[in-house]
Amino acid sequence: MHSENRIFIIGSGAIGKALAVFLKLAGREVVLVRGSVDKESSRTERIRVETANDIIHQAELEIATLSAFDEMNGIIVLTNKSYGNEHLSSVLKTKKGSSPVVLLQNGLGVEQAFIANDFTEVYRCVLFVTSQSIDDRSVRFKPVAFSPVGIEKGTSATLNTIVKHLHTADFPFSSEENIQHTIWKKAIINCVFNSVCPLLETENGIFHRNETALSLAKRLIAECTTIAACKGISISADEVEETLQQISKSSEGQLISTLQDIRNHRRTEIDTLNLEIVKIAHSLGKEHEVQSTQLLGELTKLKADLNITDHK
Numbered sequence: 001m002h003s004e005n006r007i008f009i010i011g012s013g014a015i016g017k018a019l020a021v022f023l024k025l026a027g028r029e030v031v032l033v034r035g036s037v038d039k040e041s042s043r044t045e046r047i048r049v050e051t052a053n054d055i056i057h058q059a060e061l062e063i064a065t066l067s068a069f070d071e072m073n074g075i076i077v078l079t080n081k082s083y084g085n086e087h088l089s090s091v092l093k094t095k096k097g098s099s100p101v102v103l104l105q106n107g108l109g110v111e112q113a114f115i116a117n118d119f120t121e122v123y124r125c126v127l128f129v130t131s132q133s134i135d136d137r138s139v140r141f142k143p144v145a146f147s148p149v150g151i152e153k154g155t156s157a158t159l160n161t162i163v164k165h166l167h168t169a170d171f172p173f174s175s176e177e178n179i180q181h182t183i184w185k186k187a188i189i190n191c192v193f194n195s196v197c198p199l200l201e202t203e204n205g206i207f208h209r210n211e212t213a214l215s216l217a218k219r220l221i222a223e224c225t226t227i228a229a230c231k232g233i234s235i236s237a238d239e240v241e242e243t244l245q246q247i248s249k250s251s252e253g254q255l256i257s258t259l260q261d262i263r264n265h266r267r268t269e270i271d272t273l274n275l276e277i278v279k280i281a282h283s284l285g286k287e288h289e290v291q292s293t294q295l296l297g298e299l300t301k302l303k304a305d306l307n308i309t310d311h312k
Contacts, residue, residue: 005028006029006074006075008069008076008077009077010066011035011079017047021061022170023166031061032061033063033065034063035088039065039067042065044062045060047061048138048139049138049140050140052142066091072097073097075166077102078103082107082272088113089114089117090117106190106194106269106272108272108273120154121158122154123150128148128247130144144250146174147173149173160175185239187273191273191274194268195296195297195299204252204253221240223291226286227281230284258304266308271301277293278290
């Protein structure tokens, strides 16, 4: 493990801002890097995070772009939208040195661009938090559980060091040996939230309040766990439903990221959720098993695309 302890958070959305504030308040050296723009001057901004019981956390953060760094020695954490990974993997390849890359992103296969570019240390984190932007400098944040981090490529020693440096009381992390099980489980849950909620224009609490919405969720869960089993990932539908209900209750009133993206006329990550599972199902000759997953994914993608087109 390199000796530098600086943490570079690429992606200045609601997750990136919250993580950066908590790390800075814990005394870590952290810089928030904007991944969607480049060649802008570095600056300092006061970022505000609201947590439970209206507790306010604030910190002065360094905000930079990728061109500000010839080398990025430390820990590189990605909280950007995963559709930017192919471009980022090309840019970071010349800057990262021996720094590990940690992906705090939803979906399946989001690490593939880094594996293909021969990154030697790639780690996946499954987020169990909700975070929603209030304005450009404020977010509302709530942890649901510890967010596990596991190895795609790398070592247990580096994994433990990463968790030690990222963990805070307000944004807790843990190491996870079997990260693929957790990745698939969370991806299936996200297939439900990130298609049903945007299409219904509703918040996360719908599934524990409405039996019809829960019934639709169960249908998607059954389809997706079938495909997971075909890939050697054993996940029970009851296990997924229990976690989905827990998240629905604990994030009552919060808007899922895909609905936030649609309302802000941005591209969504549905390609790495419903549509990635559909792609995997087709590769296995199981396309008939994911009809509801495919329909809701395609409708969500269409809604997002139309919203972007109409906004131009």
